[in-house]
Amino acid sequence: MIKTWELDPNFKEEIMKERGGEHLTACFQCSTCTIGCPITEYVPSYNPRKIIQMSLLGMRKEVLSNPDLWVCLICQTCTARCPQDVRISDLLSAIRRIADKEAEAGNIKIDSSRPIFDKAFQHQLEKYGRLYDIGLAKEYYPKREGSFFKGMMAMMNDYKDFGMRMFKKGKMGPKAMFPEKVKDRAVMKKIFEEMGEK
Amino acid sequence: MSVTKLAYYPGCPSDATAIDQDMSTKAVFEKLGVELVEVEDWNCCGAAEVEEPELVYALNARNLAIAEKEGLDIVTPCSICYYNLERSNIALKADDKLRAKVKGIDSSLDYNGKIKAKHVLDVFVNDIGLEELSSKMSKKLNLKVAPYYGCYIGRPPETAFDDPDDPDSMDKLIELMGGEIVPFSQMKTFCCGGPLMMTRSDIAFEMARKILDTAKSAGADCIALACPLCGMMLDGKQADIEKALHVEIDMPVVYITQLLGLALGIDAKELGLNKNAVDTKEILGKVV
Ligand code: SF4
Ligand code: SF4
Numbered sequence A: 001m002i003k004t005w006e007l008d009p010n011f012k013e014e015i016m017k018e019r020g021g022e023h024l025t026a027c028f029q030c031s032t033c034t035i036g037c038p039i040t041e042y043v044p045s046y047n048p049r050k051i052i053q054m055s056l057l058g059m060r061k062e063v064l065s066n067p068d069l070w071v072c073l074i075c076q077t078c079t080a081r082c083p084q085d086v087r088i089s090d091l092l093s094a095i096r097r098i099a100d101k102e103a104e105a106g107n108i109k110i111d112s113s114r115p116i117f118d119k120a121f122q123h124q125l126e127k128y129g130r131l132y133d134i135g136l137a138k139e140y141y142p143k144r145e146g147s148f149f150k151g152m153m154a155m156m157n158d159y160k161d162f163g164m165r166m167f168k169k170g171k172m173g174p175k176a177m178f179p180e181k182v183k184d185r186a187v188m189k190k191i192f193e194e195m196g197e198k
Numbered sequence B: 001m002s003v004t005k006l007a008y009y010p011g012c013p014s015d016a017t018a019i020d021q022d023m024s025t026k027a028v029f030e031k032l033g034v035e036l037v038e039v040e041d042w043n044c045c046g047a048a049e050v051e052e053p054e055l056v057y058a059l060n061a062r063n064l065a066i067a068e069k070e071g072l073d074i075v076t077p078c079s080i081c082y083y084n085l086e087r088s089n090i091a092l093k094a095d096d097k098l099r100a101k102v103k104g105i106d107s108s109l110d111y112n113g114k115i116k117a118k119h120v121l122d123v124f125v126n127d128i129g130l131e132e133l134s135s136k137m138s139k140k141l142n143l144k145v146a147p148y149y150g151c152y153i154g155r156p157p158e159t160a161f162d163d164p165d166d167p168d169s170m171d172k173l174i175e176l177m178g179g180e181i182v183p184f185s186q187m188k189t190f191c192c193g194g195p196l197m198m199t200r201s202d203i204a205f206e207m208a209r210k211i212l213d214t215a216k217s218a219g220a221d222c223i224a225l226a227c228p229l230c231g232m233m234l235d236g237k238q239a240d241i242e243k244a245l246h247v248e249i250d251m252p253v254v255y256i257t258q259l260l261g262l263a264l265g266i267d268a269k270e271l272g273l274n275k276n277a278v279d280t281k282e283i284l285g286k287v288v
Helices: A011-017 A032-036 A048-057 A060-064 A067-071 A077-081 A088-104 A114-128 A133-145 A148-168 A185-195 B019-031 B053-070 B079-094 B096-105 B120-136 B169-176 B201-217 B228-236 B238-245 B256-263
Strands: B005-008 B035-038 B074-076 B117-119 B144-147 B222-225 B253-255
Touching (some): A011 A088, A032 A077, A048 A060, A048 A088, A060 A088, A114 A185, A133 A148, A148 B238, B005 B053, B019 B035, B053 B074, B053 B079, B053 B096, B074 B079, B079 B228, B120 B169, B120 B256, B201 B222, B201 B228, B222 B256, B253 B256
Parallel strands (some): B074 B117, B144 B222, B222 B253
16 A cells, blocks of 8 residues: 655655666556566566556655565666666666665665675775675675674585585685785775765 | 787686686687787776666776777676676766766776777677688587577677677577587576575576576587676586586586687687586587
8 A cells, every 4th residue: 555645756856866767757667677577487576667666656665675676687688678768777776776875874674685795795896906705705694694603604505515616627726815906906995985885 | 800909808707717718718819810918907897796887987997998098999708897898988988077077086097988898709700700710610519509698798788789689699600610509599698697696596596597407408518608607607506506406407518718719729728628617528529
């Protein structure tokens, strides 16, 4: 049920101000995006058309706290098929960025580990300029599991077979223990300061 | 042939999980007489985890600017790197204000929009061309191949270099090498699940399994692909998928650069074919 007193008439504009969110109002609710989306097979509640409809109606809180936002693959299938050029893949990214800011501000809770993962990933780039897998895992797993010990157990569970397999094939040696770094790390820091999430 | 020299953007997995792709890419271009100059001190493209578009543009402005100084177009074997480099290129070219803002961060981000970013597959099929490639091939691949394209080759429209629903650049290349394409259209552009591997591995594994199963029931000797994240899911994680979902798959997965290398007569070891997680020996026996 829609409670009209909770609708936010400015939500549309808020999304359309974000890069990638500009085409929101072009949607004519045809469902092409949803029919072709690979995730719907695995997450039956997943419905990008509905997320757009709810956004247009101003159901800000419901949209921003919907955990389905965080299972989008950014695969661009929807974008390629949309007859209205809504750019849904980019649009969902714009909505996720607003959700993330609201969660950081303590206004909503996000029921997904994806924001933790994305941030841990970005921290590697900010520090080293390249992806450092071990640094990423060491930040991600403990934060996801809520403790260092549980995090290390979860990481072992996911990686022990894989790590051994890669090691045997000569794809992960002692070198992988240490980060690859770009020489100009000062510029990485500046890029994140200027363009990163504030 | 018009291409003689390109800037090479290897991408982060190039010295670890996708070292086989990196080795085969370098070996193939050398054999084709195209010089690769690595983008000096390149940084990560942002992958799928950096969602802020302006951050992606700034990160890639640096890579683009380095190649631009050399006067070279960039080539990369990774579909996500390609997507991020080229969408940044398009955004920066179109928007003076954005370019000025990015340049304001640091002078090393001063990019003037003079080059292009390209995917290796695009360079092989559309720049070098099938005729030229064919003239350099010395071996025939007696292989049944499932060509897997994944996400960023045929979409989104502004960076795509192939059809969104039925891409065929890899098909053409494989047929040119003597390979046979197995029926695989419905899986060609289905996402491998990679972006969810660390946060929803249950979904990611099911998606990858669907691709692997389809290739298997189509009778493929191997899957050919052109992205290290797809390679990680379908090859690197295949044994984990088998274990988690209680299935047996055993489907070799190779990079298109490895197949092309074989057809060009390059030694299998030099192409890293002893490094793919699923054994490739049976494939090698069918190269004559
Ligand atoms: S395909 Fe485009 S127009 Fe149709 S519902 Fe989805 S976003 Fe709206
Ligand atoms: S980008 Fe997201 S919403 Fe669009 S088709 Fe892919 S998974 Fe579905």
